[in-house]
Amino acid sequence: MSYVPVTPDERAEMLAAIGVSSIDDLFVDVPPAHRYPQIDLPAPQSELEVLRELRALAEKNADLDHMLSFLGAGAYQHYIPSVVNHMLSRGEFYTAYTPYQPEISQGTLQAIFEYQSMICELTGMEVANASHYDGSTALAEGVLMAYNVLRGKRRRAILSPDIHPEYRQVARTYTQGMPIEIVGDDRLENDLRALAAMIDENTFCVAVQNPDFWGRLTPIDVLRDLVQAAHAHNALVIVVGNPIALALIRPPGEYGADIALGEAQPLGNALNFGGPYLGYFACRQKDVHKMAGRLVGQTVDADGKRGFVLTLSAREQHIKRERATSNICTNQALCALATAIYLSSLGKNGLRQVAELCYHKAHYLAAAIDRLEGYHLVTQEPFFNEFVIACPKPAAEINRALLQHQIIGGLALDRFYPDMGDRMLVCATEIHSRPMLDAFVQALKEVAR
Amino acid sequence: MKYDPQCRYNETHEWIRVEGNEAVIGISDYAQSELNDIVYVELPEIGEAFEKGEEFGSVESVKTASELYMPASGEVIAVNKELEDKPELVNQDPFGQGWMIRIRLVAPEEIEDLLDAQAYRALCEEKA
Numbered sequence: 013m014s015y016v017p018v019t020p021d022e023r024a025e026m027l028a029a030i031g032v033s034s035i036d037d038l039f040v041d042v043p044p045a046h047r048y049p050q051i052d053l054p055a056p057q058s059e060l061e062v063l064r065e066l067r068a069l070a071e072k073n074a075d076l077d078h079m080l081s082f083l084g085a086g087a088y089q090h091y092i093p094s095v096v097n098h099m100l101s102r103g104e105f106y107t108a109y110t111p112y113q114p115e116i117s118q119g120t121l122q123a124i125f126e127y128q129s130m131i132c133e134l135t136g137m138e139v140a141n142a143s144h145y146d147g148s149t150a151l152a153e154g155v156l157m158a159y160n161v162l163r164g165k166r167r168r169a170i171l172s173p174d175i176h177p178e179y180r181q182v183a184r185t186y187t188q189g190m191p192i193e194i195v196g197d198d199r200l201e202n203d204l205r206a207l208a209a210m211i212d213e214n215t216f217c218v219a220v221q222n223p224d225f226w227g228r229l230t231p232i233d234v235l236r237d238l239v240q241a242a243h244a245h246n247a248l249v250i251v252v253g254n255p256i257a258l259a260l261i262r263p264p265g266e267y268g269a270d271i272a273l274g275e276a277q278p279l280g281n282a283l284n285f286g287g288p289y290l291g292y293f294a295c296r297q298k299d300v301h302k303m304a305g306r307l308v309g310q311t312v313d314a315d316g317k318r319g320f321v322l323t324l325s326a327r328e329q330h331i332k333r334e335r336a337t338s339n340i341c342t343n344q345a346l347c348a349l350a351t352a353i354y355l356s357s358l359g360k361n362g363l364r365q366v367a368e369l370c371y372h373k374a375h376y377l378a379a380a381i382d383r384l385e386g387y388h389l390v391t392q393e394p395f396f397n398e399f400v401i402a403c404p405k406p407a408a409e410i411n412r413a414l415l416q417h418q419i420i421g422g423l424a425l426d427r428f429y430p431d432m433g434d435r436m437l438v439c440a441t442e443i444h445s446r447p448m449l450d451a452f453v454q455a456l457k458e459v460a461r
Numbered sequence: 462m463k464y465d466p467q468c469r470y471n472e473t474h475e476w477i478r479v480e481g482n483e484a485v486i487g488i489s490d491y492a493q494s495e496l497n498d499i500v501y502v503e504l505p506e507i508g509e510a511f512e513k514g515e516e517f518g519s520v521e522s523v524k525t526a527s528e529l530y531m532p533a534s535g536e537v538i539a540v541n542k543e544l545e546d547k548p549e550l551v552n553q554d555p556f557g558q559g560w561m562i563r564i565r566l567v568a569p570e571e572i573e574d575l576l577d578a579q580a581y582r583a584l585c586e587e588k589a
Contacts, residue, residue: 301503326500332526
């Protein structure tokens with residue numbers, strides 16, 4: 013079966029149109045000795061044979077249809093209603109490109125506008141953009157934005173050590189070469205009170221994560237105090253957070269945060285072996301001109317009918333060039349659409365339910381593991397959907413043994429903190445039924461022997 | 462197209478109107494018509510000082526972003542706060558309500574090198 017749909021007659025027609033008699037004539041500039049090299053490829057296969065071969069390759073991967081996973085640490089397994097994929101795979105959405113021409117892109121633009129609106133509702137903020145690549149680059153963009161809001165006159169960005177280590181690494185990568193100093197995350201002891209004390213006249217932002225990398229929730233009065241300390245110095249406050257948690261805890265907008273951002277993968281996007289994901293990003297109206305990323309706005313057309321357009325485009329680097337906040341000029345439209353459909357189908361109550369299930373299942377699991385001999389729960393503070401446990405053997409070793417039980421364990425923390433060889437960051441979501449949680453506990457017990 | 466005879470102009474289309482040892486600065490009617498609908502004006506803070514020719518801010522329209530250059534050296538003593546919420550004032554009344562900054566002149570003789578309204582008009586009409 014030929015996969016190329018061009019007929020010999022069509023080929024002849026095309027050759028005639030460009031005034032050439034054969035395809036060979038198009039390659040005269042390539043020396044004859046190199047024109048048709050022998051390539052050692054296997055013989056062509058039928059569609060059936062190709063599918064069989066690819067399926068066999070794919071089966072080599074461990075996936076979540078075959079394994080139980082308790083891994084979180086920035087990307088989370090949630091149930092995605094089938095309506096999400098049904099809508100997402102409609103050609104009108106799936107193959108649409110960036111909506112530069114509003115007259116032919118109202119569907120795409122409206123969908124993005126709805127996504128932005130929902131992010132504002134979730135975060136309690138005034139403006140949201142059309143999304144960034146992922147949570148880590150969203151943080152980097154947040155730091156750049158804060159730097160620009162203060163007109164580049166200040167140098168210090170304070171980052172909490174309880175922000176995901178990879179996010180902080182990406183923020184450093186993005187700001188290298190700029191006169192920016194990132195401080196605060198060198199010591200795990202630097203809690204929010206210590207960070208607040210570090211804010212000075214040369215600080216342009218302080219960033220924290222809630223729930224933090226370890227799963228812990230920060231009391232709102234501590235967050236309010238931090239915001240107060242920052243604003244007393246005119247520094248901006250950035251709050252990074254799992255958006256599912258925002259259905260349960262007070263959103264950043266309520267306690268005065270200037271920028272709310274994070275990873276929106278948990279909202280309707282599969283784990284996809286690490287991506288694509290999307291970074292949500294929301295800020296105050298007064299700072300919108302320093303926000304990077306695509307922005308969809310609502311307007312009226314010449315006949316007074318409502319319409320949607322890309323707006324404030326002069327912020328973007330293809331117009332503002334070297335004076336733009338960032339060189340980003342894209343978004344994760346399909347992932348953002350998945351998020352919008354997910355939120356629409358769950359609704360406020362549904363999302364709240366998901367968050368409560370995550371909370372309760374994580375707490376059930378934490379208590380059960382704490383009762384196991386040799387294991388104990390390290391996390392003493394309130395937590396959302398993940399917590400730290402100490403294991404009787406190195407966590408990495410426990411995880412290898414768990415794979416034999418078709419279980420993916422939590423994150424072995426020595427991946428980022430070499431001193432924490434026995435520690436694991438365990439996650440539970442609404443995905444995990446009680447028998448699954450119990451099976452994990454039982455497996456932990458067995459592999460500890 | 463309006464060319465305010467009370468103003469002097471530089472070649473980057475800013476105007477300056479001297480008032481004693483102070484001066485008011487904005488962009489010309491020609492400039493605002495080229496830029497189209499202005500959505501954002503970024504201005505400096507009071508107390509900032511700039512040399513003639515130095516960039517003191519920028520203006521963003523629907524289609525482009527443009528830097529603003531000082532027609533003369535001075536220290537910023539006032540900034541038009543109206544433009545924060547109503548950047549369209551620059552389009553509607555570029556020489557009046559669309560004024561951008563007021564400065565204290567440090568070298569008033571610099572004004573002599575600028576174009577008067579007639580010369581500036583000739584420059585603009587040549588571009589057309």
